Amino acid sequence: MIVIYLFNNANLFTFTIRLILLSFWIALSNGIVTQNEMITTTTKTKEKRVECVNAILPVKDALDVLSGRWKLPILIALSFGNKRFKEISKDVQGITDKVLSKELKELETNKLITRTVYDTFPPTVEYAATEHGHSLFNVIAALREWGIKHRGKIIGK
Secondary structure (H helix, E strand, C coil): HHHHHHHHHCCHHHHHHHHHHHHHHHHHHCCCCCCCHHHHHHHHHHHHHHHHHHHHHHHHHHHHHCCCCCHHHHHHCCCCCEEEHHHHHHCCCCCCCCHHHHHHHHHHHHCCEEEEEECCCCCCCCCEHHHHHCCCCCHHHHHHHHHHHHHHHHCCC
């Protein structure tokens, strides 16, 4: 009787929902699953999903800020002290001036570095890591240590 009701005048979505409800009803009536177990399982699944999303979001934010090939090397260069544009360019080998300029602007926008212009002729510009930027140095050190271990494992040295 119930199966006939499921098939009468039902679109695919409605049919699917009704089929799911029927399978839960059968499981409940046969004692395979209790109503409390169904609620607990659903609640735990939702909690795990929220926990997963809450774990991914801050990492995604951090990767968005530090994305690209050059931001971390620039921050590493500035971890050794304040530097002028050409000094950073020499330390971060392979970066073009155009890309360096763009990356410095993005790092400044994210408050990881400061740009100080001195009133000299010609004007002197100096870049420095902010306190917020310094908070990344532990992460960079951990990445360095992991990179050394990984290189040893892959290359075998």
